Amino acid sequence: MTYCVALKLQEGLVFLSDTRTNAGIDDVSRYRKMFTYEDTGNRAITLMTAGNLSVTQGVITRLDAAIRQSEAGDETVETVLNVPSIFRIAQIVGALMKEVLSIHRDAMEKDGAASGASIVVGGQIAGEAPRLFLVYSAGNFIECGEDSPYYQIGETKYGKPILTRTLTYATPLADGLRACLVSMDSTVRSNLSVGPPFDLSIIHTDALSFATWRRIEEDDETYAALSAQWSRALAESLHNLPNLDRLLR
C-alpha cells in the first residue's frame, strides 16, 4: 500500500509520501514514490505515485527519458522541465499512464493483478500560480481548488479526519506540514503496509525552487517527538471535552 498527501495552501505546496510497497504481506519492499524536478528560478515540481508500481514506474521512466532526450539536443520533445504549465504536465502524465496501461492492462487483469494507479502532480512554473493536480489511470485528471486544499492517494481514510478538521487554504504552511505528519503518523499506526521512511518536499509560493526536499527516517527525533506529543495532546483534548452527564440521563 501507499500513503501520499499533498497540500495547496496560500503560502505554498507541501508533499509527503511513505516508501513502503507490498505484494502480499510477506513481500514488503522500499520504493521511492516522490519525484522532484527543479530549474531554480523557473520551476519546482513534485510528482507522487500510488497504485500498481510497474505502471507508475513506467510513467516516471518515460518522463525522465524525455528529459535526457531534450538534454541531448532534441528541441521538439516536451518535458517536465520545458513545458509552460503544470496543466500540461498533468496532460502528459495522463497520456503516459494510458500508454503504459494499454501495453499491460489486459495481461495484468488476466493475472488478477490490480492495474489501477494515480499520480499527484504539483508545483509552480514561472508565469503561473502554484497548481496541484490528481491524475487517474484513465489519463483524466482534476485540479485542487481552495475549498478542499489537499489531495490524498493510497490508504487515505485513517489520515483524512485531521486534514478535514484543521486545514483551510489560509492555514499557515508550518501548521499544514504538522497536519501532514500527523495524518501520515495516524495511517502508519493503523496500516502496516504504510511505513517510514517518508519523503517530504515543500515549495513556497513564488519561490520557484524547493524550500526542502528530504527524507525523514524512522528514528528522526523531530518526527518521534511530534508523534508522542500528538498522542498526549489528543488524550488531554479528549479529557477536556464537554461534560457528558446530559447524555447519561
Added chain:
Amino acid sequence: MTYCVALKLQEGLVFLSDTRTNAGIDDVSRYRKMFTYEDTGNRAITLMTAGNLSVTQGVITRLDAAIRQSEAGDETVETVLNVPSIFRIAQIVGALMKEVLSIHRDAMEKDGAASGASIVVGGQIAGEAPRLFLVYSAGNFIECGEDSPYYQIGETKYGKPILTRTLTYATPLADGLRACLVSMDSTVRSNLSVGPPFDLSIIHTDALSFATWRRIEEDDETYAALSAQWSRALAESLHNLPNLDRLLR
C-alpha cells in the same frame, strides 16, 4: 454503510452506533442497528449490527422470536435473556447468522448483492465479568481482550486513529465515551453513508443494568458542542506541536 464502536473498559462497556443505511447513494434510510436486552440485576446485553440488513434483521428477528416463545411458557428454548453466559449468546448469534445466510446467500450473490454481515455482542450476566464479542458471517467469533479494548464494525477506518491513540483498558469510562463520540463524528464528517441520529448504551461493570440507553439526535446540544470543541482542540494541538525547522533544513 454503518459505523458501530464498542469499548470494553475496566469501568464498563460503551456502545455507539449510527442509524443510516443505504442501497446506493440515492436510496438512504434510517434503521436501528443497536438492540438491547435487560433483566435488571441479572443481565444487560447490547447487540450492534453491520453489513447486509436482511441478514442482520433475520438474526435479530429470530432472537426476539425465541424470547416470545420462552415467555409463552416454552422452557426448552435458549434466549438472550436466559442463557448463562455472553459466550453462549455469541454462539447462538453465530449459528443464526449461518442459518439466515444458508437460506439466502446463493441467491444474493447471483444478484451481485454483498451478503457479508457482522454483529457485536456485549454485556454482563450475573456470575461472570463483562464480555464483548465480534461475530462474523461464518458464525465464528472473537472475544475482546484488554490489549485492544474495542471493536469497530462497518466503516471503521476514519474513526480508528483516535481510538488507537487514546484508549487503554484503564481509560475512565467518561473519556471512553468521548473517544467514541469523536470517532463517530470523524466518520460522519468523512463518509456520507454514516449519519445521525446515534444510539448509545452504557453498562457499568457489575451494575447488571443499563446506565443509559438513548438516542442522540443530530441537533443534540452536547454532541454539537463536543464536535465543535474537538475541531478547535485539534487545530490548537497541531499549532502547539514541536517546531519543525529542523525538517526544513
